Each structure stands twice: as structure tokens, then as C-alpha cells.
Amino acid sequence: MASIKKDINWETKVIELLKEKKLSITVPRKMIIRLLLKEHGPFSAEEIYNKLPKNTCDQVTVYRCLNQFVETQLVTPSYFEKEMVLFEFNDPHHHHHHIICKICKKIDSFHDCILNKIETSLAKKGYKDIQHRLEFIGVCGACQNS
Amino acid sequence: MASIKKDINWETKVIELLKEKKLSITVPRKMIIRLLLKEHGPFSAEEIYNKLPKNTCDQVTVYRCLNQFVETQLVTPSYFEKEMVLFEFNDPHHHHHHIICKICKKIDSFHDCILNKIETSLAKKGYKDIQHRLEFIGVCGACQNS
DNA sequence: ACTAAAAATGCAAATGAGTTGCAAATATAT
DNA sequence: ATATATTTGCAACTCATTTGCATTTTTAGT
Incomplete structure (x- = not known):
């Protein structure tokens, strides 16, 4: 039921x-x-x-x-x-972001969203050798009228 | 010469x-x-x-x-x-990040590195409908001794 | 509901960036 | 200079994702 x-x-x-x-x-x-x-x-x-x-x-x-x-x-x-x-x-x-382990590929997520805060919080979680990829996607000025 | x-x-x-x-x-x-x-x-x-x-x-x-x-x-x-x-x-x-136009795929780069600052700076550059992708890559605690 | 038009699905075949095996060529170390 | 290890080229392969087309399902109009 x-x-x-x-x-x-x-x-x-x-x-x-x-x-x-x-x-x-x-x-x-x-x-x-x-x-x-x-x-x-x-x-x-x-x-x-x-x-x-x-x-x-x-x-x-x-x-x-x-x-x-x-x-x-x-x-x-x-x-x-x-x-x-x-x-x-x-x-x-x-809204959240992910961290993947380079070796085992396990993915974890976290809800912080300011870069320095994030790195600190990840280090506390035990991650080492942290890199990040940040990409933005948007519509550029030239494409807005097409 | x-x-x-x-x-x-x-x-x-x-x-x-x-x-x-x-x-x-x-x-x-x-x-x-x-x-x-x-x-x-x-x-x-x-x-x-x-x-x-x-x-x-x-x-x-x-x-x-x-x-x-x-x-x-x-x-x-x-x-x-x-x-x-x-x-x-x-x-x-x-160190820098990129923004790609969803439509024309042109890639631009910028050197800011705090999220809110970035979004503001991108908006000033004329981008609309901005999203971002942020991924971290590191070695998790479990993989550090292997 | 019923029917026509539009959209979504399944299947088989194609695509294409990236990878692999192996023999030949090049680089490194002694 | 020579032997060993590494890298390269070529051809063949891989495999996730896409595409074409006939069939099925969904939607919108009556």
C-alpha cells in the first residue's frame, strides 16, 4: 500500500x-x-x-x-x-561538486562552493595531491542574437 | 640570427x-x-x-x-x-580557467579564481546563461598507501 | 475517445577519437 | 661504441556514442 x-x-x-x-x-x-x-x-x-x-x-x-x-x-x-x-x-x-580519486576513481561529493574553503575541507577528508578543473559554459556576446 | x-x-x-x-x-x-x-x-x-x-x-x-x-x-x-x-x-x-560559448564553442580564458568574482567578471565580458563545472582530482585516504 | 500528425523507439550499421601490438628506429647508459 | 631500453610508425582494432530508417507510441485536434 x-x-x-x-x-x-x-x-x-x-x-x-x-x-x-x-x-x-x-x-x-x-x-x-x-x-x-x-x-x-x-x-x-x-x-x-x-x-x-x-x-x-x-x-x-x-x-x-x-x-x-x-x-x-x-x-x-x-x-x-x-x-x-x-x-x-x-x-x-x-548544488555541489565532486572529487574523484586518481587511483580508485571513487567519486565523493561536497557542498562547499568557495575554492579555498573547498580545498581545506577536502584536505580534512584525507585527500592528497588535489587538483581541480573549473570550466564555465555560457553564451558569448556574439551568439546572443542568433 | x-x-x-x-x-x-x-x-x-x-x-x-x-x-x-x-x-x-x-x-x-x-x-x-x-x-x-x-x-x-x-x-x-x-x-x-x-x-x-x-x-x-x-x-x-x-x-x-x-x-x-x-x-x-x-x-x-x-x-x-x-x-x-x-x-x-x-x-x-x-593559473587560469576557461569559458566556452555553448553555441560557437569559442574558448576564452580568465585569471580570476574565486567563483563569485569570476561570474561577475564573465558577466562584464558579455556572457549570459553562465554555468560552471568544477571537479577536483586527488588521491583519497585509502589509496595513499598503495 | 478517435484519428491524423509528430515524436520517440529499437535494431542494425556506422562513426571516429583514441588505443594497442609489433617490428624498426632512436635514445640512453656504460 | 655497443648494448639495453625506450619510442615511433603503421595497420588494425576498440568501444562508447551516433545515425538511418521502419515501427510504435505520444500528442493535439475534432
């Missing part, structure tokens, strides 16, 4: 999100968004595909959906390394 | 850098480092290959060299998008 109710709530929430972004409501889209809401990644496209119930959809569909979600900013991609794009639900109320 | 002298200086500087990183001195390595010192990227592996004088080396060698340079931190990679890794000489005295 409780779980049915809970699923109905997920369904409603997910449909709302898709409508907000003007994306049509399809089974694969709903399943992927629900997964990303329930489990907090970041996950690769392949991990997402594997986490979906068998026969939910083709792997190609996962790629297509994720691309659309990124375009509509429903989902945020992180580019840690070559061939390592990880996706996460984009919740503006839980 | 002046240009020969200048080239000799480049040669010396480049050899010094390679030795510092304990990399053997080869023609392709020297050429790639010299290019990255002379022109400030960031450049893709392909761009680098094309900028090298014809027949300097194979494209595979460019990939191999760049990977070694990244490993030894002689060069810094930026991951703006999937399949878009850009390389730059890593000069600790000119």
Missing part, C-alpha cells in the same frame, strides 16, 4: 518534471528520471542502462534521453576524464 | 622541461612542447597534430606524448564536452 502510494508520487513528480521541460511523457524517460531522483549518482550512461529493469528500453534510448535531459538542464553531466561522462539529476537546491 | 638564437633558447627550455619530468628527449616531444609553449591553446590532439610541421610524427605519437605530458603534469587537459579534450601547457604561474 505504502509503496504503491510512493510510486504514484514518483510518477506524478516525474511527469511534472518532463512537462516542465516540454518533453513528451514516455516510459524510458520516466524510468530514467525516476532512477536519477531515487539514487544519487553520478552515473555513466551504461550504469543507468544496467540499473533500469530489464527490457525497459534499448541502450540507444538511454543515450538519447540523457542527451535531451542535459539539453533541457534536467540532468547535469560531469566530465572527469576522457570517455567518462557521468550524469546526475540537476537539483538547484543541492 | 636573432631567430636562430631564439630557437636555440626554445630548444634549451624544452629539453630542460623534458629532463625535469624524466622523459627522454625525442623530436616529437620537443616539437609538441615547443608548440604549446609558443601558442597558448587550449588545443585538441588533432589541432596539435595539424599545427606541427608536416611529417614531424604520426598522429598516434601525438596522442602518446600528450598522455605522458598529462601524467607528468607538464600539460593540463580540459574536458569541456564529450569528445572534446583540450590541452595546454601547465604553467603554475599563469
Whole structure:
């Protein structure tokens, strides 16, 4: 009973999100968004595909959906390394960043957002040899009228 | 005369850098480092290959060299998008970050390094709809003794 | 609801940046 | 100068992601 109710709530929430972004409501889209809401990644496209119930959809569909979600900013991609794009639900109320271990590749996240504060907080967590990558993405003056 | 002298200086500087990183001195390595010192990227592996004088080396060698340079931190990679890794000489005295235009993909760089300051400075430069990606890379506690 | 038009999906095939194996060439150390 | 180790070129390969097209599902209009 409780779980049915809970699923109905997920369904409603997910449909709302898709409508907000003007994306049509399809089974694969709903399943992927629900997964990303329930489990907090970041996950690769392949991990997402594997986490979906068998026969939910083709792997190609996962790629297509994720691309659309990124375009509509429903989902945020992180580019840690070559061939390592990880996706996460984009919740503006839980803005955060990640740290990846160079060796074991485990990813941890933190909610600080000023660089020096961050480095201190990461050092306290036991990380050594910390580097960072900071990239901004925007629309330049020249492209604003096109 | 002046240009020969200048080239000799480049040669010396480049050899010094390679030795510092304990990399053997080869023609392709020297050429790639010299290019990255002379022109400030960031450049893709392909761009680098094309900028090298014809027949300097194979494209595979460019990939191999760049990977070694990244490993030894002689060069810094930026991951703006999937399949878009850009390389730059890593000069600790000119620490900076980039902004890419979502539309035209032109890359600009800036030297501020506190997030709010940065966003203000980018807005002054005329960018709109600014997002950022900040990732940290380090060695976690568990991996420090392995 | 019913139907036509639009959009999304599955499958198979293609793409393409980056990697790998191996023999030949080059660099390093003694 | 010679032996050993490293790097390079070439060709073939890999593998995540994309694309084309026929089929299915969704949406919007009546």
C-alpha cells in the first residue's frame, strides 16, 4: 500500500518534471528520471542502462534521453576524464561538486562552493595531491542574437 | 640570427622541461612542447597534430606524448564536452580557467579564481546563461598507501 | 475517445577519437 | 661504441556514442 502510494508520487513528480521541460511523457524517460531522483549518482550512461529493469528500453534510448535531459538542464553531466561522462539529476537546491580519486576513481561529493574553503575541507577528508578543473559554459556576446 | 638564437633558447627550455619530468628527449616531444609553449591553446590532439610541421610524427605519437605530458603534469587537459579534450601547457604561474560559448564553442580564458568574482567578471565580458563545472582530482585516504 | 500528425523507439550499421601490438628506429647508459 | 631500453610508425582494432530508417507510441485536434 505504502509503496504503491510512493510510486504514484514518483510518477506524478516525474511527469511534472518532463512537462516542465516540454518533453513528451514516455516510459524510458520516466524510468530514467525516476532512477536519477531515487539514487544519487553520478552515473555513466551504461550504469543507468544496467540499473533500469530489464527490457525497459534499448541502450540507444538511454543515450538519447540523457542527451535531451542535459539539453533541457534536467540532468547535469560531469566530465572527469576522457570517455567518462557521468550524469546526475540537476537539483538547484543541492548544488555541489565532486572529487574523484586518481587511483580508485571513487567519486565523493561536497557542498562547499568557495575554492579555498573547498580545498581545506577536502584536505580534512584525507585527500592528497588535489587538483581541480573549473570550466564555465555560457553564451558569448556574439551568439546572443542568433 | 636573432631567430636562430631564439630557437636555440626554445630548444634549451624544452629539453630542460623534458629532463625535469624524466622523459627522454625525442623530436616529437620537443616539437609538441615547443608548440604549446609558443601558442597558448587550449588545443585538441588533432589541432596539435595539424599545427606541427608536416611529417614531424604520426598522429598516434601525438596522442602518446600528450598522455605522458598529462601524467607528468607538464600539460593540463580540459574536458569541456564529450569528445572534446583540450590541452595546454601547465604553467603554475599563469593559473587560469576557461569559458566556452555553448553555441560557437569559442574558448576564452580568465585569471580570476574565486567563483563569485569570476561570474561577475564573465558577466562584464558579455556572457549570459553562465554555468560552471568544477571537479577536483586527488588521491583519497585509502589509496595513499598503495 | 478517435484519428491524423509528430515524436520517440529499437535494431542494425556506422562513426571516429583514441588505443594497442609489433617490428624498426632512436635514445640512453656504460 | 655497443648494448639495453625506450619510442615511433603503421595497420588494425576498440568501444562508447551516433545515425538511418521502419515501427510504435505520444500528442493535439475534432
